Amino acid sequence: MKNERKREEKRREEREKRENQRQRDREEIDTETQIQKDLIMLQELLIHQPKEPIQFMLEHLERDNDMVPRIFILGPPASGKTTIAMWLCKHLNASLITLENLIWNKLSGLAIKALKIYEKEEAIPDFLLLKLLLERMSKEECISKGWILDGIPETREQALMIQTSGISPRHVVVLTAPDTVLIERNLGKRVDPSNGEVYHTTFDWPSEPEVQNRLKVPLGISEEETVKRLMMYHRNIIRILPSYPKILKVISSDQPCVDVFYQALTYVQSQHRSNAPFTPKILLCGPTGSGKSLQAALLAQKYGIINVCCGQLLKECVASNSSIGELIRPYFQKKMSVPDQIIMKVLSSRLKKQDCICYGWVLHGFPQDLDQATLLSSEGFVPNRVFFLNVPYDSVIERLTLRRTDPTTGERYHLMYKPPPTMEIQERLMQHPGDREEKVKIKIDFFYRNSSLLEDFFDNVIYVNGDQDPYTVFEYIESGIIMPLPTKVSQ
Known part of the structure; x- marks a missing residue:
């Protein structure tokens, strides 16, 4: 009986130790989370420099969105950045922001203006792009759920302009792959005109003959055009990356898409x-x-x-x-x-x-x-x-x-x-x-x-x-x- 009581007491002591350790762990996590939130609030104050700091902080606390995703996904043509951005959005329940969905907004006068420029195959001015971004990010869905920005910024000038406007990502993911791989990927792209679904002749060919027969070759994917876009990307990306020295992760996209996704997901769910x-x-x-x-x-x-x-x-x-x-x-x-x-x-x-x-x-x-x-x-x-x-x-x-x-x-x-x-x-x-x-x-x-x-x-x-x-x-x-x-x- 005495030995049994001793064993029971020892088991009780061990349970208490484990519970105390769990409690300490929870307290440490709570403390770290609060430190992170305080630092984020300080960062917002420094960026926006409001005339009424107290009111700004109260509004910031009411939003309670310090930990929502704010992610840039960058990469060369055919690197798969849009696919990774879409998968991350579904997993994190965040809003996807692309150049296309910014300008195809019939309810926005700015978007209509940008669409007319885009249809003329002209570059959208940086100041107009910034206004579109600010307009979209002010929406409730972006504020409460967070956002993932696909393929923007494209130049250092855009990166600096976005920074000075107060748009600051918490994570920047840059996909990379050899140019030969990217050119091959681009050449194999095919689009279903009925629904916009993208396929590939090597990696993702539809099994239905009906779908195969109606696929079209998209514009701008020839080898010559792809090489020009890659050269432009390489010239710009080396000037963009120094803008995000502490929040940047480069991931090779020359591997299965699922592996790329999980590496990106692990990174964007981490704290710096x-x-x-x-x-x-x-x-x-x-x-x-x-x-x-x-x-x-x-x-x-x-x-x-x-x-x-x-x-x-x-x-x-x-x-x-x-x-x-x-x-x-x-x-x-x-x-x-x-x-x-x-x-x-x-x-x-x-x-x-x-x-x-x-x-x-x-x-x-x-x-x-x-x-x-x-x-x-x-x-x-x-x-x-x-x-x-x-x-x-x-x-x-x-x-x-x-x-x-x-x-x-x-x-x-x-x-x-x-x-x-x-x-x-x-x-x-x-x-x-x-x-x-x-x-x-x-x-x-x-x-x-x-x-x-x-x-x-x-x-x-x-x-x-x-x-x-x-x-x-x-x-x-x-x-x-x-x-x-x-x-x-x-x-």
Whole structure:
């Protein structure tokens, strides 16, 4: 009986602990949400600068639409941006805004004026386009449900004009694909004149013969016309992107449409790092070939934090011919390990810079053993998130030993995942000496000899299965960043 009572008491204590943890989690989420809303209100005040700030804030609170979608979808012709925008609208219950539905509004005098210009195949003036956007976004459906803007802005001038008018997206998705793929897609387009449905001769051909027979080739999709539009797009997009440095995600559309959609959906449902209640100090650990560099780059792009690669820092020091670079050079020339104290001096100098202090950092390539971890901590650089990427031995060997480089073009290939397109290229490919199996095995063995001591040294470790699609791995890492601090958690 006593043992049973003890077990019951222990189970009750565990239930109470779980409930308390859930309550703390809810409170933290509520706090973070409120911080985000306060920051959004501050942003609106700075943009609009109302004469009556108190009244403006009261109206803003009454609308209660801080978290509704406000998304730009950009991309070249035939990248699929309209399809992705439509799917996002259906999923998020937001309003779709395109140039076409802006001008085909018979109830708007501005739209009628714009339609006359459009029918003459002339460009709609930017000032008129802005008025149409402001008119549409003032509608109740856009205010309460949010909006997704498809294909606008097309130029930097439009982007700046839209910004100064107070229209500010929370997420910008840019689709990209090779021009050859886009031209092929465009050439295969066919339109059903009875309902406007779009088909493709390769990817989406209707099964009904009746529908097949009535399909028409749309105007403006010839190879020559498509190339002109692509050249115009490429000239403009590089000037547009700097307008959205912290809210931008580039997604390859040269993959199944469903995959593109889910990547876009994951991004637009996320909150930006600038709204987070703490500054990320992230450490990525894992054997060579586990994907640390890629994940660090994705984190830096998504959250605007600084990507700190220890190996790259040392190379930059040597290339700069600085005094510390001259100390490192002999070790590089003799292919010897650089002493920990020198590495720490270089690393400390980088992590103390203002951008790392303000925005946070993601570090990889250091520490590799307990002594280095102790040295990092003694300098005051304590990560608040530590991820260990676990990848099976055979997978690492496969990832690295099959890598090749074309010495003529510098293009990188992988004999399994990205094989060379021709036999001529394959015959001249070269393997980096460090990718030979015996060298890779030494690096893997070195990591696993020290990994258990590193895991014990850090308190806030999260284990991630790195033998998955890179974006799946990224989502697991991201969940570990935005959730409360874990303790020895596995993903």
